[in-house]
Amino acid sequence: QQQVKQSPQSLIVQKGGISIINCAYENTAFDYFPWYQQFPGKGPALLIAIRPDVSEKKEGRFTISFNKSAKQFSLHIMDSQPGDSATYFCAASTSGSRLTFGEGTQLTVNP
Amino acid sequence: ETGVTQTPRHLVMGMTNKKSLKCEQHLGHNAMYWYKQSAKKPLELMFVYNFKEQTENNSVPSRFSPECPNSSHLFLHLHTLQPEDSALYLCASSRLAGFDNEQFFGPGTRLTVL
Numbered sequence: 001q002q003q004v005k006q007s008p009q010s011l012i013v014q015k016g017g018i019s020i021i022n023c024a025y026e027n028t029a030f031d032y033f034p035w036y037q038q039f040p041g042k043g044p045a046l047l048i049a050i051r052p053d054v055s056e057k058k059e060g061r062f063t064i065s066f067n068k069s070a071k072q073f074s075l076h077i078m079d080s081q082p083g084d085s086a087t088y089f090c091a092a093s094t095s096g097s098r099l100t101f102g103e104g105t106q107l108t109v110n111p
Numbered sequence: 112e113t114g115v116t117q118t119p120r121h122l123v124m125g126m127t128n129k130k131s132l133k134c135e136q137h138l139g140h141n142a143m144y145w146y147k148q149s150a151k152k153p154l155e156l157m158f159v160y161n162f163k164e165q166t167e168n169n170s171v172p173s174r175f176s177p178e179c180p181n182s183s184h185l186f187l188h189l190h191t192l193q194p195e196d197s198a199l200y201l202c203a204s205s206r207l208a209g210f211d212n213e214q215f216f217g218p219g220t221r222l223t224v225l
Contacts, residue, residue: 009151034213043115043201043216044154089154095209098167101153 004092006102013109019077021105023090026071030092034099035064035075038087047088048075080109113137115217117202123223124192132187132220134202140215142208143185145177148199148219160185161208192224 005024013019023033034049050057050064050073057064063076077084090102115136124130136143145157159167160179174196176188185202199219205212 004153036216041218043203043218045216046213049213098156098159098169099154099214103151103153 004090004100004102006090006105008105009103010106011108013080013107015080015082015109015111017080017109019075019080019084019107019109021075021088021090021107022072023074023092023102024070024072025092025100027092027094027100028071029094030100031095032093033064033066033073034091035062036089036091036101038089038104040086044089077107080107082109082111085109115202115204115215117200117217117220119220120218121221121223123225124189125225126192126194128192129188129190131189132200132202132222134185134187134217136183136185136202136204136215136217138204138215140204140206141182142205142212143179143182144203144205144214145185145187146201146203146216148201154201157187159208166208189222192222194224197222197224 035047036044037047038044048059048062052068061078066073085108087104087106089104091099093099118133141162143160147155156169157171158177163179174191178186201219202217203214205214
């Protein structure tokens with residue numbers, strides 16, 4: 001019940017396209033859903049996060065869509081750029097508990 | 112130095128060696144974490160320290176021994192490791208130990224156990 005399932009495992013998108021990464025969870029007590037971005041040779045860095053009281057959060061080209069009833073949330077990258085090529089991790093937690101991470105999605109944006 | 116730094120960046124050790132990983136955060140945070148990152152697997156939380164006190168040990172084998180002398184420094188002492196312990200070991204810090212506080216990660220130490 002603590003798992004977070006992430007898909008796809010890898011994604012190739014053309015420059016200017018939309019990248020979509022999906023995550024699903026079982027624990028309805030989760031109340032914090034961050035996305036982390038990791039470049040090769042670097043540690044993960046927080047990209048954007050959402051709480052279940054809203055269905056969408058947008059920061060620049062990055063948008064989280066949250067569907068509480070379906071227990072799913074997704075990351076949309078609009079106008080994808082080669083510089084967005086990285087590994088993306090979704091995660092979830094309840095207040096004061098550990099972050100449970102998805103398995104990661106390796107995104108490649110071709111020029 | 113800024114952010115979270117980790118040394119060494121790469122480490123190769125035999126199964127009988129003893130080595131230590133070092134993490135230092137320059138962010139004034141009070142919580143520090145060790146994670147293990149293996150290929151195609153979710154990040155695994157190993158240990159949590161809050162104000163220098165260990166608050167979580169995620170059933171980590173005793174061949175991994177953490178030490179937190181102060182809120183800025185975190186060590187992971189390694190001894191008699193197994194080849195399956197080869198992974199990227201990430202250190203992170205956050206302002207407080209509540210997990211919805213943004214965690215700042217270091218670049219990691221790539222460990223290879225022969």
